[in-house]
Amino acid sequence: MQTEELITLITSLAPDQKPGISKQYPEFILPAEKLHEVAKTLKENPQTKMDYLFSLTASDRKDGLNVIYHLTSTEYPHTVVFRVILADKENPMVATVSDLWSGAEYLEREVFDLFGIKFENHPDLRRLFLDDEWVGYPLRKDYKDSFIFER
Amino acid sequence: MEATLLDFDLRDKEEYIINMGPQHPSTHGVLRFEVCLQGEQIKYLRPHCGYIHRGIEKMSEALTYPQLIHLTDRMDYLSAHINNEAVALCVENAMGVEVSDRVKYIRTILAELSRIASHQLWWCAFGMDLGALTTFFYGLRDREHILDIFEETTGSRLTQSFITPGGLMADVHPNFQKRIKEFITYFRKKLPEYDQLLTGNIIFRERTHGIGVMSKEVAIDYGVTGPSGRGSGFTCDIRKIAPYSAYPFVKFNEITLSEGDTYSRYVVRIKEMWESLNILEQLVDNIPQGPTMLELKAVKAPKGEYYQRVETARGELGVYIVSDGGPSPARIHYRTPNFSNLFVINKLAKGHKIADLVAISGSLDLVIPDIDR
Numbered sequence: 001m002q003t004e005e006l007i008t009l010i011t012s013l014a015p016d017q018k019p020g021i022s023k024q025y026p027e028f029i030l031p032a033e034k035l036h037e038v039a040k041t042l043k044e045n046p047q048t049k050m051d052y053l054f055s056l057t058a059s060d061r062k063d064g065l066n067v068i069y070h071l072t073s074t075e076y077p078h079t080v081v082f083r084v085i086l087a088d089k090e091n092p093m094v095a096t097v098s099d100l101w102s103g104a105e106y107l108e109r110e111v112f113d114l115f116g117i118k119f120e121n122h123p124d125l126r127r128l129f130l131d132d133e134w135v136g137y138p139l140r141k142d143y144k145d146s147f148i149f150e151r
Numbered sequence: 152m153e154a155t156l157l158d159f160d161l162r163d164k165e166e167y168i169i170n171m172g173p174q175h176p177s178t179h180g181v182l183r184f185e186v187c188l189q190g191e192q193i194k195y196l197r198p199h200c201g202y203i204h205r206g207i208e209k210m211s212e213a214l215t216y217p218q219l220i221h222l223t224d225r226m227d228y229l230s231a232h233i234n235n236e237a238v239a240l241c242v243e244n245a246m247g248v249e250v251s252d253r254v255k256y257i258r259t260i261l262a263e264l265s266r267i268a269s270h271q272l273w274w275c276a277f278g279m280d281l282g283a284l285t286t287f288f289y290g291l292r293d294r295e296h297i298l299d300i301f302e303e304t305t306g307s308r309l310t311q312s313f314i315t316p317g318g319l320m321a322d323v324h325p326n327f328q329k330r331i332k333e334f335i336t337y338f339r340k341k342l343p344e345y346d347q348l349l350t351g352n353i354i355f356r357e358r359t360h361g362i363g364v365m366s367k368e369v370a371i372d373y374g375v376t377g378p379s380g381r382g383s384g385f386t387c388d389i390r391k392i393a394p395y396s397a398y399p400f401v402k403f404n405e406i407t408l409s410e411g412d413t414y415s416r417y418v419v420r421i422k423e424m425w426e427s428l429n430i431l432e433q434l435v436d437n438i439p440q441g442p443t444m445l446e447l448k449a450v451k452a453p454k455g456e457y458y459q460r461v462e463t464a465r466g467e468l469g470v471y472i473v474s475d476g477g478p479s480p481a482r483i484h485y486r487t488p489n490f491s492n493l494f495v496i497n498k499l500a501k502g503h504k505i506a507d508l509v510a511i512s513g514s515l516d517l518v519i520p521d522i523d524r
Contacts, residue, residue, distance in 0.1 A: 022456050052371050055458070059473050059482040070458065070469070070486075074371055074385070103374040106494045114208075129201035129523060138209055139482075 013038045027081040036095040049073045056107040058115045060141045065092050096122040114139040173202045177280045177509045180519025191504045204523040215478045216242050216316050216450045224310035227521035229269040230463035232261040235314035241459035241470040242316040245452035251441035254318045259397035263427045268297040269464035270420045273516045280513040300330045318444035331435045359414040363499035363511035374491035377466025379515050382416035384409040389462040401433045413514040489521040
C-alpha cells in the first residue's frame with residue numbers, strides 16, 4: 001500500500017491523528033485510546049497485513065512520555081511508525097498490543113521497567129531487568145539515584 | 152513397612168520447579184530459566200533476565216557518538232563489528248553523509264568475518280551442549296584464524312570498536328587481503344569436517360530432529376529473526392530487505408528452511424558460513440582505493456529521529472536514535488535480536504524433556520549481554 005493510501009486509512013480510523021516528525025518512515029501520532037484499534041485493523045486488513053512489530057520503545061521528551069511502535073509487513077514492503085504521547089507522567093497508561101503481537105509482551109515489560117508506562121490488559125506486567133523493589137524508572141530524564149555520577 | 156526410595160514415584164504425580172542458571176554452562180551467560188517440571192517433562196518455563204543489565208542505553212545518553220560505539224561491542228560481543236556498523240550507519244544517515252566505497256567494502260568484509268567467527272563459536276558450543284566435546288576444539292581452531300586477522304588490523308580480538316561514524320578508526324593492515332584469501336582457502340577445506348563430525352552423527356540427529364518446532368507464524372509473532380527465524384521459513388534477512396554498506400554489490404542467497412526444528416536452525420547456520428565465504432571472495436580482491444575516514448567537523452546528528460536496521464549473526468539489530476541536535480543522543484534504543492529470540496523459548500520447550508531444553512536454547516544461539524544490555 002502506498003503512503004497516501006495508508007494516510008487515508010489511518011485517518012478514517014483515527015480522525016485526530018497528526019503526522020509525526022520522522023522523514024524515514026510514515027509516522028502517525030495517535031491518541032492513546034485509538035492505538036489498539038488502529039493497530040488491530042492494520043494487522044488484520046489483508047491489504048496492509050502489518051504482522052511484524054520490529055520495535056517497541058519509549059522516550060522521555062518535553063511533551064511527555066512517547067511510546068513508539070515500528071511496524072512492517074512480511075508480505076508487503078511498507079513500514080509505518082506509531083507514536084503515542086502520554087502527557088501525564090504520574091500515571092501514564094496505554095493499551096497493550098501483546099494480544100496482537102506476542103513479542104510485544106516482553107518489550108512492554110521492558111518499557112514498564114525503565115519508563116514506568118503501564119500497559120492496560122497486559123497479562124504479566126512486572127519489572128524485567130531490575131529488582132521488584134527498585135524505586136523509580138531509570139530511563140526518565142528526571143531519574144536520580146546515588147549511583148549517577150554528575151559531570 | 153518403612154517407605155523406601157522406590158516408593159516415591161515423581162514421574163507423573165507432582166509438579167516441581169527447578170532453576171536452571173544463572174550459572175549454568177549451557178545458558179552461555181547469566182540467564183535463569185524457572186522450569187516447571189512434571190517428571191522429566193517441561194510444563195512451562197519462564198526466563199528471568201537482568202543479571203548483566205548495565206544500562207547501556209542510559210549510559211549512552213551522556214556520551215558522544217564516537218564514544219558510545221565502544222559500549223555497543225559489549226552487547227552482542229560476537230558481532231561487535233556489526234553493532235559498531237549499525238550505530239555508525241545510523242549517525243551517518245542522520246548527518247546526511249556517505250562514506251567511501253573503500254569503507255563500505257571493508258565494513259562488509261569485517262561483518263562477514265564476524266558472522267563466520269560467531270557461527271563457528273556457536274557450532275562448537277552447540278556440539279558441546281549436546282555432549283560432543285570434540286567440536287569445541289575444531290571450532291576454536293578455525294575461529295583463531297579470524298581473530299588473528301582482527302587482531303592485526305584492529306588491535307583487538309573481541310571488542311574491536313573499529314567502525315566509527317564517518318569511516319574506520321584506521322586503514323587495514325597490509326596483510327589484510329592476503330590473510331583473508333588464505334583463510335577462505337583454509338576454511339573451505341575445514342568446513343566439510345563440521346558436517347562429517349556433527350551433522351551426520353546419528354546421536355546428534357536424534358536429539359535435534361523434530362525438537363522445538365517453531366512455525367513461521369510463531370517466528371513472525373515473536374519477532375524471531377536471524378538464522379533462528381530463517382530456519383522456520385521467515386525471510387527476514389536485512390541484507391536482502393534493506394541492503395546497506397557493500398551488500399548491494401554482492402550476490403548471495405538468503406538461506407531459509409521450512410521445518411523450523413532445532414536441526415533446521417543448525418543447517419541454516421552451517422549454510423550461512425558457506426554463503427559468507429562467497430561474499431568474502433567477491434569483495435576481498437575488489438577493495439577500491441579511497442579515504443578511510445570522512446573529514447567531519449563534529450559528529451552531531453541534526454534534531455530528529457532515526458532508525459537503522461542491520462543483520463547481525465543472530466538476527467535483526469535496530470538502532471533508534473532521538474537527537475536534539477547535540478553531540479550525544481537524547482535517547483538511544485537498541486532493538487537487539489537476542490531479546491526477541493529468547494522469549495519464544497517457552498513456546499518451543501513446552502512438552503519436551505528437560506534435556507531437550509539445552510538443545511533448543513543452544514539452537515537459538517543466545518548471547519545474554521545482548522538481551523540485558
